[in-house]
Amino acid sequence: MSEPLLQVRNLIIEFPTRKELLRAVDEISFDIKAGEILGVVGESGAGKSLTGAAIIGLLEPPGRIAGGEIIFDGQRIDNLEHADIQKLRGKRIAMIFQDPLTSLNPLYRVGEQLIETIQTHLPLNNTHARKRAIELLDEVGIPAPETRIDGYPHQFSGGMRQRVVIALALAAEPDLIIADEPTTALDVSVQAQIISLLKTLCRDRGTAVMLITHDMGVIAETADRVAVLYAGQIAEIGNTRDLIKSPKHPYTNGLMSSIPSMESVEDRLVQIPGSMPRLNAIPDGCSFHPRCSKAFTPCTKSRAPLIDVGDARAACWLYGAEVDNG
């Protein structure tokens, strides 16, 4: 298995508005290996969710893929016909959305939704599909699944509903799960449970996860590798441990210092000045330079490519200069 499960190459996502063409995702490239958990972190509007939606072919019009390739298991999937991408969805790539309260159809029993999904992907009769549904509910930690399976979503609490959603996503044993802020809408007390459940289940099955979040803490606990997105571009990508310990990109650095830490000797949290630019006002050069304390001349002129810095890669001229010198 040398070839990554998922390869995203120079992905561009654009939104035509009446005034201009907005580029929400600008040439993003990353890989996810089989069984690997990739954290994708960034502020809202950085393009995380759009990237996830693009992979599974659920970009909402007028948003569209304007360039690049998405290769899944050796097959290009960004240009597939509707019927073909539909065969991948749920079966090989699953997705979990942010709000479990609204992800389930209120008019159907939990079991009906599970069985429907199972039977869409697996050749099981009603009895077996129901049995499998109960097993799944049991695995995601729903107590008394034999009776709960006949409950309606509104009879489940938020955390329990997200467990059902995870069961639905795992129904056909997909190779990749795109989890788009799976715990943001949940109570803080249940967040950790859901995350560790997701992590355990995926580890056991060897399912790869693209974990989209703005919560660095979640990433630190869960992800093998992290991609940091800023204004539609990857600022830095690398191993979770390294990236947290020694962030290379000034933006990642800023993100890290904004996390409260037990070991931290500093009295107060450092905040990055300013805010992420709007899509119609992305500055020339490096999009982060107006907020960057280390910005120098090259940053205002052009964008840095992803430059190898040790095991990590960062899009920052700080490291480009080193390369030039050496």
Place this chain on the structure above:
Amino acid sequence: MLAFMIRRVFQSVIVMFVVALISFLLFRFVGDPVNQMVGIETTPEQRDALRVQLGLNDPVLTQFWRFIMGAVQLDFGTSYQFKQSVAAMIGKRAPATLELSLISAVFATVVGIPMGVYTGLKRDSWLSKMFLTVSLVGISLPTFLIGILFIFVFAVQFQVLPSFGRGEVVDLGYWNTGLLTASGLKALILPSITLGLFQMTLIMRLVRSEMLEVMRTDYIKFARARGLTRRAVNFGHALKNTLVPVITITGLQLGSVIAFAIITETVFSWPGMGLLFLNSVQNVDIPIMAAYLMLIGFLFVTINLIVDLLYVAVDPRIRVTGVEL
């Protein structure tokens, strides 16, 4: 759920009570019933005698009670104009109106819902745009104008369909029907389309906007992300979720269809209750007006209750009281 239904029934009774009160006030205080019933040459003594006989000197509450008890037994008094029992007059004409209304409602639903689903799912296709344009024209043309246009085209120009009356009617005792004869069915076509067109447009637009709304929800996105077929998503998930508001509106519309039949009956000289009511408004025949109002109120309340029951069948959130885990 039982509590829900009991509350609904209770509300219905209150609505009926208010309607009865309005009908009674109309009946009792708008115009003098005695003046309406007697000729100019009647002496004051005879008038007083009649007044006593009708119980018009009793306390108002007693009269109201008597009015309600009469209404419950379908006794709405005597028409000023025709000197006949109002209940019998309405009873004779009700089948015509009810058949017309029912056929129209069926037409509106059976055509309106698929058109709404189509325009909701394929919002940018030219056929959808055509449907929407036509529907706007349909809403803008007053019912009577559509009827007249139909008459002009199909009865006057091409002379293929009748322009007035019910055709041949079969008497079934309590009910007379035009559904059993060819001429009766033919006579139904233009009036029922005329009457149903507005509701059809309304249902189509409602289903469309509900469909658009539902297609944006997270559970539809999630259903698609789970790899369900387009058919399962569109019809299994989306359509079912649009049904609740559609049932409500369609149910309520059935009530208005019966009332709007007044117009259609006028255009097509359809011998139904609407025509009778219109005649009573023009001639200030209060007992008929009051009875018709009660009847429409009753039909409405009944339909509403049926709608509530359907609700319960469709939406589990009403059926099962939430037990949080």
Place this chain on the structure above:
Amino acid sequence: MSDASTNSNAKINDNEKGLVVRIIDSDMFYSFRQSKIVMAAAFVTLSYFLLALFAPLISPQNPFDLANLDLMDGLTPPAWEDEGQARFPLGTDDQGRDLLSAILYGSRLSLTVGFASVAFAAILGISLGLISGYVGGLVDTVIMRIADIQLTFPSILIALLIDGTVSALFPSSNREDTAFWVLVLAIGLSFWVQYARTVRSSVLVEKEREYVQAANLIGLNPVTIMLRHVLPNVLGPILVIITINLALAIITEATLSFLGVGIPVTQPSLGTLIRIGQDFLFSGEWWVTIFPGAALAILVLAVNLLGDWLRDALNPKLR
């Protein structure tokens, strides 16, 4: 997500520009210019307003003045037909009334009834909505229950009932004089509910806002608070309701007149004209009905299109 950010950005920019620029730059004006149909509808509506306003100046004849009518001219076909006369471009009705003039005067009447009844409904509904929302309690319950019950009956039925009641209460009075006001009353009373509900729900939201409670504490007049803060918020929805109601009111007026309980034959509105004409449909004098009918249909269609557009433009969620 990205939409929201661009919108708010646009808003920030807008504050720096003048009002005219802002209107031209607005989403509403954009969607207005985008649609040729909407522009045509606006043009048609405006034309009707002008034609109705200046009807006495431009019509060839005063169709309400019986002295002008000659029964010998009765049922003249439109000018382009064999027996047509140039004097009567669209022909005449059975009274010898020039149809073009009758339509102009009729539109004037229809629009007047429409505007008057919508204004009546709006004022009544907005006031009741404000009272209902602000006072709350029993008053609120009573008003809203009445609204509920009234909503269960189609407006045409309510209008018919009111019309019948009024004519029963004042049987002696001259129908020609009262018809107009009876219509306005009947149509207006059958349309107030939507305004009341819209305003009420907005009041309920605003009432809980801190500034309202603070204003209450420092002793500002609650009525002033409501008028200043609530009304601007509901202006958009109310404008939409008014536009759509105008079309409905015109239809209702025409329908009532068609049914014979509206505007009398001596001063025909469009509905009355159509009613007169229906009898001649079978004998071949189609123009008596078709021209007023077309005039009515085009007017209502144009107003409806405007209302539809306005609703979509003011409700970005549906776009």
